Structures are given as C-alpha cells and as structure tokens.
Amino acid sequence: MKKIYKFPEGFWWGSASSAEQSEGKGNTGKGKTIWDHWFEIEKNRFFDEVGPDVTSDFFNRYKEDIKLMKSLSHNSFRMSLSWARLFPNGDGEVNEKAVEFYNNVINTFIDNDVKPFVNLYHFDMPMAMQEKGGWESKEVVEAYANYADTCFELFGDRIEYWFTFNEPLGPVLGGYMQDFHYPNIIDFKRAAQVAFNTILAHAKAVEKFKKHNLKSKIGIILNLSPTYPRSSNKCDVEAARICDLFYNRSFLDPCVKGSFPKKLVDILKKYEQMPVYTQEDIETIKENTAQILGINYYEPRRAKAKENVVNPNSPFMPEWLFDPYILPGRKFNPYRGWEIYEKGILDLCNDVKENYGNIEGFISENGMGVADEARFIENGQINDKYRIEFIKGHLKYIHKAIEEGCNIKGYHLWTFIDCWSWMNAYKNRYGLVSLDLLTQKRTVKKSGEFYKLLSENNGFEE
Numbered sequence: 001m002k003k004i005y006k007f008p009e010g011f012w013w014g015s016a017s018s019a020e021q022s023e024g025k026g027n028t029g030k031g032k033t034i035w036d037h038w039f040e041i042e043k044n045r046f047f048d049e050v051g052p053d054v055t056s057d058f059f060n061r062y063k064e065d066i067k068l069m070k071s072l073s074h075n076s077f078r079m080s081l082s083w084a085r086l087f088p089n090g091d092g093e094v095n096e097k098a099v100e101f102y103n104n105v106i107n108t109f110i111d112n113d114v115k116p117f118v119n120l121y122h123f124d125m126p127m128a129m130q131e132k133g134g135w136e137s138k139e140v141v142e143a144y145a146n147y148a149d150t151c152f153e154l155f156g157d158r159i160e161y162w163f164t165f166n167e168p169l170g171p172v173l174g175g176y177m178q179d180f181h182y183p184n185i186i187d188f189k190r191a192a193q194v195a196f197n198t199i200l201a202h203a204k205a206v207e208k209f210k211k212h213n214l215k216s217k218i219g220i221i222l223n224l225s226p227t228y229p230r231s232s233n234k235c236d237v238e239a240a241r242i243c244d245l246f247y248n249r250s251f252l253d254p255c256v257k258g259s260f261p262k263k264l265v266d267i268l269k270k271y272e273q274m275p276v277y278t279q280e281d282i283e284t285i286k287e288n289t290a291q292i293l294g295i296n297y298y299e300p301r302r303a304k305a306k307e308n309v310v311n312p313n314s315p316f317m318p319e320w321l322f323d324p325y326i327l328p329g330r331k332f333n334p335y336r337g338w339e340i341y342e343k344g345i346l347d348l349c350n351d352v353k354e355n356y357g358n359i360e361g362f363i364s365e366n367g368m369g370v371a372d373e374a375r376f377i378e379n380g381q382i383n384d385k386y387r388i389e390f391i392k393g394h395l396k397y398i399h400k401a402i403e404e405g406c407n408i409k410g411y412h413l414w415t416f417i418d419c420w421s422w423m424n425a426y427k428n429r430y431g432l433v434s435l436d437l438l439t440q441k442r443t444v445k446k447s448g449e450f451y452k453l454l455s456e457n458n459g460f461e462e
C-alpha cells in the first residue's frame with residue numbers, strides 16, 4: 001500500500017548555499033578571505049588545485065540561477081552574505097558596490113517569489129580579520145557585530161529569516177583541532193576560545209538585531225549529529241554522553257538556552273582548557289539566544305569507551321575521553337566517508353523538542369555528495385536516483401517528527417547547483433543541478449525534477 005507523505009501548509013521547500021562556495025570573486029573589490037589566502041600558499045591541499053576564485057559564478061549568473069530555482073518550484077533559499085565583500089578589511093566603511101550587488105540579489109529573489117533566508121557567516125573569515133587573530137580576538141567579535149548591524153540596517157526590511165552563523169563548530173574543528181581549515185592550528189585551548197568567541201559574536205549580533213525592531217527572526221544554523229553509544233554498557237553510554245557534550249551541546253545549549261552545560265565546563269576546568277571570558281560576556285550570551293534553529297544533518301556520531309590509555313604527551317582533544325565507533329555494516333556514502341542514517345534526523349528533532357523548548361526550526365542542510373556523476377548521464381541528464389532515495393529516506397522521518405509534534409517548518413537541501421566544497425573543491429557534487437566547470441553550463445538532474453514535484457505537491461507518495 002502506498003503512503004502519502006503530506007507536509008504542513010506553507011512548508012519551506014528549498015536549498016542552501018554560501019557566498020564563498022558559489023559567488024566567485026566578482027568585481028566589487030572583495031577583500032581576501034582565509035580561503036583565498038590558504039589557496040595562494042598551499043594549492044595542493046585543494047582537490048585538483050581548484051580554488052575559490054570563480055566557483056559557480058553566482059556573482060554574474062544570479063539572475064538566471066534564481067529563475068531556475070523558481071522554475072523548480074523553490075519557495076525559499078538560504079544564501080550567505082560575504083563579510084569580506086561588504087567590508088574588504090573586515091571593518092571600516094561598507095563597500096557600496098557590494099551593497100548594490102546584494103540589493104540586486106535580494107530583490108531578484110523576492111521578484112521571483114523565492115524567499116531569501118540570509119546567513120551572515122559561512123566559514124569565510126576576511127583575511128584582514130584573521131591577521132588580527134580571527135575568532136580568538138575580541139576585536140574581531142566587535143567587527144563582526146558591526147558587520148551584522150550594518151546588514152540589518154541595509155537589508156533588514158526585506159529578509160524574514162536571519163542567521164548569525166552556519167556550523168560554527170566547523171571552523172573550530174577545521175582551523176584549531178583537525179587541520180582542514182586555515183589557520184591549521186592544533187590546540188584545543190585555542191579552539192575553545194574560538195568556540196566561546198563565536199558564541200559571543202552570535203549573541204552580540206542577536207542583541208544588535210533586536211534594536212532594529214524588525215518583524216523578522218534571527219537564529220543560528222548548527223550541524224548536529226545524534227550521538228549513539230556502541231552498546232548499552234554504561235562505559236559506552238558515558239563515552240557517548242561526553243562526545244555529545246563536546247560536539248552538540250557545546251553550541252546548542254548556549255545558543256538556544258543561553259548557558260553552557262555544567263559537565264562540559266567541569267571537564268574543561270579539569271583539563272585546564274577553559275577559554276578566557278568576562279561575566280558581561282556570560283550575561284550577553286544569556287540574554288540573546290536564537291529565535292529559530294537551523295539543523296544541518298548529514299551523519300550520526302557513534303562513540304565507545306576508550307580502548308587504550310591516552311598518550312599524555314599528545315595535545316588534549318575530546319577524544320582523550322572516548323573513541324569514535326564505526327558501526328559494522330553501516331549504510332555509507334563512500335565519496336564523503338559519512339554514514340547515512342535517516343532515523344538520526346527524527347532523533348535530533350525529538351531532542352530539540354524535548355530539551356530545547358521545541359524552538360521553531362527547520363532542516364537547513366541535508367544532502368549527498370557524489371563523485372564522478374557523469375557516470376550516471378542518461379539522455380544528457382544525470383539520473384541521480386541515489387539522491388532522490390536519500391532525500392525521501394530523510395523526509396519520511398521528518399514527516400514522522402512533525403507528526404510527533406516537532407516544530408519543523410521546512411527542508412533545505414544542500415545544494416541547488418553543484419558548488420565548491422572547500423578542500424574537496426568540485427570532487428563531490430551535491431546539486432539538484434549539475435555544473436560543467438569548464439563552460440559553467442547548468443543542467444537539471446533527475447533529482448531537480450523530483451524536487452520540483454515534491455514542492456508542488458507539498459510531499460510525495462510511496
């Protein structure tokens with residue numbers, strides 16, 4: 001028997017991208033970001049040595065791209081603004097050419113009935129700000145708050161949903177713990193400072209936002225992974241709990257509840273890894289929490305009790321307290337190395353419902369990056385059945401989450417047109433629309449056609 005998965009009226013169907021991954025440099029006099037800089041000094045770290053200079057050329061092609069979104073029945077789309085485009089030095093005078101560009105983009109979205117959701121920061125630190133210490137510096141936090149304030153002033157009249165950050169955990173892990181973002185530092189204490197200052201920057205942006213008295217809402221987008229223990233053995237359960245504190249609650253609690261988990265703070269104190277902060281910072285975080293939560297879900301996390309004694313001469317890491325666990329026989333995306341576990345999205349939504357006041361939320365990213373998709377071309381079109389299955393598999397659980405009372409308002413796929421994936425550049429493709437990097441030609445994939453019907457029918461049948 002077929003089942004119909006209908007979603008609530010007004011459900012947000014769309015996708016997401018970011019400035020650094022799709023715009024290209026353009027001609028507004030954009031300042032360098034850490035990605036431009038890192039690519040200049042270490043090209044070999046980027047797949048096929050493709051950098052962020054051109055990417056998918058949204059800067060020059062946004063009109064056609066937005067029309068294409070409209071033709072595939074998107075009703076919303078998340079973009080990000082580039083701090084380094086609006087403020088080439090990170091602070092000082094706003095660049096008028098950049099303002100004109102973003103006004104044109106936002107107005108084009110609105111003219112096409114595609115609601116723009118705007119994110120202020122997606123991994124793209126202006127290099128001038130990194131030179132001042134990046135997120136380790138309170139001066140940079142102030143410059144970010146000023147940038148956010150300027151954006152609310154300039155574009156606030158037309159945007160319904162603002163986001164302070166996308167996946168703030170990304171730069172902490174990549175830049176200060178695991179060497180996949182510039183500045184490639186390995187130092188947990190500095191990572192903790194970066195995390196704390198990002199949370200403070202989020203709160204300061206929310207504080208500024210409230211002063212504008214706009215009708216819109218502001219929130220944050222977090223990459224959350226439900227964390228499962230290997231077994232019900234209490235040692236495994238405790239290991240998973242600690243893993244969850246470091247990688248989920250560290251941001252979720254302060255950004256949604258306004259406070260840090262006590263157990264996490266105790267661990268950081270015990271290992272002498274606490275960031276520097278003031279009581280005023282703590283108050284600002286407490287008073288300025290998110291009004292909406294974007295959930296990016298790609299993979300679950302699994303943990304088990306540590307099997308070996310830690311080398312005391314290795315740098316402190318959360319993994320001193322648990323081991324990651326790989327589930328035998330897991331469903332797996334071999335191109336990205338991520339487990340696929342559709343039910344995880346239901347567990348996450350229920351967690352937010354039960355422990356975070358059922359804050360208004362949506363799935364702000366979910367998707368599947370696949371290499372060499374040209375293999376799947378049939379009659380000139382990529383037949384990406386696996387992506388359609390991936391989307392449906394997750395939507396069934398989102399549907400269930402809504403039935404169970406979760407306050408989920410929409411689903412945004414990562415991404416619309418194949419985009420530049422940081423160190424992976426154009427290796428794995430995520431789009432509903434394929435990109436020919438040489439010609440910049442866009443071709444709708446089978447998943448794009450599926451997604452159009454999904455939005456038009458506000459659901460699917462299976």
Ligand code: BG6
Nearest residue numbers: 166167336369414421422424428
């Ligand atoms: C999310 C990010 O983590 O996942 C995106 O918000 C990113 O910027 C996406 O592109 C997919 O990950 P990746 O590393 O394969 O591009």
